[in-house]
Amino acid sequence: xxxxxxxxxxxxxxxxxxxxxxxxxxxxxxxxxxxxxxxxxxxxxxxxxxxxxxxxxxxxxxxxxxxxxxxxxxxxxxxxxxxxxxxxxxxxxxxxxxxxxxxxxxxxxxxxxxxxxxxxxxxxxxxxxxxxxxxxxxxxxxxxxxxxxxxxxxxxxxxxxxxxxxxxxxxxxxxxxxxxxxxxxxxxxxxxxxxxxxxxxxxxxxxxxxxxxxxxxxxxxxxxxxxxxxxxxxxxxxxxxxxxxxxxxxxxxxxxxxxxxxxxxxxxxxxxxxxxxxxxxxxxxxxxxxxxxxxxxxxxxxxxxxxxxxxxxxxxxxxxxxxxxxxxxxxxxxxxxxxxxxxxxxxxxxxxxxxxxxxxxxxxxxxxxxxxxxxxxxxxxxxxxxxxxxxxxxxxxxxxxxxxxxxxxxxxxxxxxxxxxxxxxxxxxxxxxxxxxxxxxxxxxxxxxxxxxxxxxxxxxxxxxxxxxxxxxxxxxxxxx
Amino acid sequence: xxxxxxxxxxxxxxxxxxxxxxxxxxxxxxxxxxxxxxxxxxxxxxxxxxxxxxxxxxxxxxxxxxxxxxxxxxxxxxxxxxxxxxxxxxxxxxxxxxxxxxxxxxxxxxxxxxxxxxxxxxxxxxxxxxxxxxxxxxxxxxxxxxxxxxxxxxxxxxxxxxxxxxxxxxxxxxxxxxxxxxxxxxxxxxxxxxxxxxxxxxxxxxxxxxxx
Numbered sequence: 252x253x254x255x256x257x258x259x260x261x262x263x264x265x266x267x268x269x270x271x272x273x274x275x276x277x278x279x280x281x282x283x284x285x286x287x288x289x290x291x292x293x294x295x296x297x298x299x300x301x302x303x304x305x306x307x308x309x310x311x312x313x314x315x316x317x318x319x320x321x322x323x324x325x326x327x328x329x330x331x332x333x334x335x336x337x338x339x340x341x342x343x344x345x346x347x348x349x350x351x352x353x354x355x356x357x358x359x360x361x362x363x364x365x366x367x368x369x370x371x372x373x374x375x376x377x378x379x380x381x382x383x384x385x386x387x388x389x390x391x392x393x394x395x396x397x398x399x400x401x402x403x404x405x406x407x408x409x410x411x412x413x414x415x416x417x418x419x420x421x422x423x424x425x426x427x428x429x430x431x432x433x434x435x436x437x438x439x440x441x442x443x444x445x446x447x448x449x450x451x452x453x454x455x456x457x458x459x460x461x462x463x464x465x466x467x468x469x470x471x472x473x474x475x476x477x478x479x480x481x482x483x484x485x486x487x488x489x490x491x492x493x494x495x496x497x498x499x500x501x502x503x504x505x506x507x508x509x510x511x512x513x514x515x516x517x518x519x520x521x522x523x524x525x526x527x528x529x530x531x532x533x534x535x536x537x538x539x540x541x542x543x544x545x546x547x548x549x550x551x552x553x554x555x556x557x558x559x560x561x562x563x564x565x566x567x568x569x570x571x572x573x574x575x576x577x578x579x580x581x582x583x584x585x586x587x588x589x590x591x592x593x594x595x596x597x598x599x600x601x602x603x604x605x606x607x608x609x610x611x612x613x614x615x616x617x618x619x620x621x622x623x624x625x626x627x628x629x630x631x632x633x634x635x636x637x638x639x640x641x642x643x644x645x646x647x648x649x650x651x652x653x654x655x656x657x658x659x660x661x662x663x664x665x666x667x668x669x670x671x672x673x674x675x676x677x678x679x680x681x682x683x684x685x686x687x688x689x690x691x692x693x694x695x696x697x698x699x700x701x702x703x704x705x706x707x708x709x710x711x712x713x714x715x716x717x718x719x720x721x722x723x724x725x726x727x728x729x730x731x732x
Numbered sequence: 733x734x735x736x737x738x739x740x741x742x743x744x745x746x747x748x749x750x751x752x753x754x755x756x757x758x759x760x761x762x763x764x765x766x767x768x769x770x771x772x773x774x775x776x777x778x779x780x781x782x783x784x785x786x787x788x789x790x791x792x793x794x795x796x797x798x799x800x801x802x803x804x805x806x807x808x809x810x811x812x813x814x815x816x817x818x819x820x821x822x823x824x825x826x827x828x829x830x831x832x833x834x835x836x837x838x839x840x841x842x843x844x845x846x847x848x849x850x851x852x853x854x855x856x857x858x859x860x861x862x863x864x865x866x867x868x869x870x871x872x873x874x875x876x877x878x879x880x881x882x883x884x885x886x887x888x889x890x891x892x893x894x895x896x897x898x899x900x901x902x903x904x905x906x907x908x909x910x911x912x913x914x915x916x917x918x919x920x921x922x923x924x925x926x927x928x929x930x931x932x933x934x935x936x937x938x939x940x941x942x943x944x
Contacts, residue, residue: 396797400769403766404768441771443769478802481803482803511803515772575775
C-alpha cells in the first residue's frame with residue numbers, strides 16, 4: 252500500500268491558487284482519494300485523454316478523429332490478432348506492424364501494448380511475482396524519492412491529479428516493485444513518466460511488467476546509474492543526423508550542442524512529455540512494435556524540422572537560442588498525422604542504429620574506458636522480444652481475472668445492444684467486402700466473455716468512465732455476431 | 733531586447749529542494765506547487781539592471797537525482813554563476829552539499845560564482861538546518877549565502893541579483909575574460925562600444941520582470 256504522508260507532503264506544496272474541494276471531484280469515492288488536489292482552477296475541462304485544462308499541449312487540435320465505423324473495424328481486427336497473437340507475430344508480422352502504424356484502437360491499446368512488449372508473457376511466466384513485490388516494504392531511501400515524485404508526474408491528468416488517489420497509489424506500487432525487482436538499478440526519476448503512461452492504460456500489475464520490458468528490452472541501461480546508455484544513444488542520434496539532415500548536423504556541431512542537452516528527456520521519457528497526447532500514443536504504438544528506432548526517428552524528424560533549413564538557422568545563432576527552439580517545437584511538426592508520416596520516411600533502420608552503436612561504443616571505450624553498467628543487448632521490437640522469450644499458448648491466453656474483483660455483471664442483452672448488434676452485422680458485411688485476407692480465427696463465445704472481463708474496469712478511474720464506456724460499447728457492437 | 737551582458741547560470745542541488753520553483757518565481761513571479769519533475773534540463777531567462785546596465789540572465793535548471801549527475805557536467809560548461817540549493821527542512825539535502833560543490837568545482841571554470849541557497853524558509857516550523865549552519869558552510873567554502881522561499885518569493889530576486897552583482901564585480905576586477913564565452917559571459921551588442929566605462933558602484937535594482 253502506498254505510504255504517502257499526505258500531511259507532510261502537502262504542507263509545503265499547497266497551491267496558492269484556490270483548490271477545488273474534493274467533493275467536486277469525480278473520483279471522490281475512490282479509495283485513498285485525498286482532499287489534497289493538485290492545484291488547478293475550478294473551471295476545469297478534461298480532454299478526451301484525461302488531461303485537465305488542455306495540460307498536454309495541443310492535444311485536442313492535433314488529434315485525428317476517426318469515424319466510428321473505421322474504429323470498429325480496427326477493433327475487430329485487433330481482437331482477432333490478440334486472440335491469435337503467436338500466429339500473427341510469426342506469420343503476418345508486417346500486418347501487425349502496419350496496424351500499429353495506423354494506430355491501435357484506444358479501447359484495446361493497453362492490452363495491445365502489453366502483448367507487443369512481451370509484458371503479457373512475462374506476467375504469466377512470473378505469476379504472483381508482482382503481488383510478492385507489492386507486499387514487501389522496499390528500501391526507505393528509494394521510497395523517499397519515489398514519494399516525492401508522485402505528484403510530479405502528469406500532475407494535470409485526472410488520474411494523477413489527486414494526492415494519494417488511485418493513480419498516485421498505483422504509480423507508487425509499480426515504481427516500488429521495480430526497485431525490488433531490480434535492486435541493482437533502483438529508481439530513476441525518468442521511469443516515473445513511463446510507468447504513468449502505462450498506468451493510464453492498464454492495471455498496476457500489467458503496468459509493472461510493461462515497465463520491466465521497456466527498461467530491460469527496449470531501452471536497456473537508460474535508467475541505470477551513470478546514464479551511460481542514454482549518452483551513447485545521444486551520440487548515435489547525432490551521428491545519424493549527418494545523413495538525415497546535414498544542415499541540422501552542422502549547426503549542432505558548430506554551436507557545440509551536445510546531444511545530452513536536448514535528447515535526454517525525449518528519449519528517457521519516450522517523448523511522453525514532449526508531444527501532444529494523440530502523437531504520444533501513436534509514437535508508443537509504433538515504438539512498442541518496432542523498438543527504439545522509432546524514438547530515434549521521432550528525434551530526427553523534430554531536429555530536421557526545427558533546424559533543417561537555412562532560414563530557421565539564421566534565427567538561432569547560439570547554443571541557448573537553439574536549445575530554446577528545440578524546447579518550443581512548432582505544433583505542426585508534432586501533429587499526429589504529420590509526425591507519423593515523417594517518422595515512417597526516415598531512412599534509419601534498426602541495423603543502422605546497431606552499426607552506429609558499435610562505432611560509438613568503440614569511441615566511448617577509447618575516450619572514456621569501459622562502460623560501468625553492462626546492459627543486456629537491446630531488442631528491436633515486439634518480434635525480437637517474442638523470439639527471445641517464446642511464449643506458450645497458455646501465456647498468451649486472455650485471462651478473465653478482473654471480473655471477480657469488480658463484481659460487474661456480464662453485459663445483459665439489452666435492447667440497445669440488439670440495435671448495436673444489427674449495426675455491427677451491417678458493418679461486418681461491409682468489412683468482408685473490403686477485406687483482402689481472412690482473419691485467423693473467429694472469436695469463440697468463451698473468448699468473448701473474456702473480452703469483457705479482461706478489460707481493466709476496476710482500474711479505470713470513475714472520472715474517465717464516459718470515454719471508457721464509449722469504447723466499451725463499441726467493442727460489444729463489434730463482437731456480437 | 734538588447735543587453736550589455738549575458739550571464740549564464742545553472743541551478744543545482746538535490747531533487748525536490750525547489751530548484752524549478754525558484755526559477756519560476758524569478759522569471760514569472762509565481763509559485764507553482766504542481767509541476768512536472770525536471771528530467772534533463774529546463775531553461776529560463778530574465779533581464780535585470782545592475783549599475784544602469786541591462787543584463788540578461790540565462791538560467792539552466794537541472795535534474796537533481798543522483799543518477800543524473802553524470803550528465804549535469806554538460807550543463808556546467810560555460811556557466812558564470814551557480815545557485816546551489818538545499819532544503820532547510822531536509823538535513824540530507826544539506827549534507828549532500830559537499831559532493832555538489834565538488835562536482836561544480838570540477839566541471840566549471842574556476843571563477844564561477846556560487847551562491848548557496850537554503851530554500852523553503854517559509855517552513856520555519858519544520859526547519860532542520862539552522863541558518864547559522866548555512867552561513868558557516870558558505871564561509872568555509874567561499875560562497876555567498878541566502879535563505880529564500882520560492883513560495884513567498886522572499887529573497888528570490890536578491891539571490892539571483894546578488895549573484896549577478898558578484899559576477900559583475902569580477903568582470904570589473906578583470907577576473908573574467910569576457911571575450912571567452914566559455915566563462916558564461918557574453919557581451920551584448922548594446923555594450924560592446926562602452927566596455928571601458930565600467931564604474932565601481934552597483935545599482936542593483938531589477939528591471940520590471942518579464943521573461944525575455
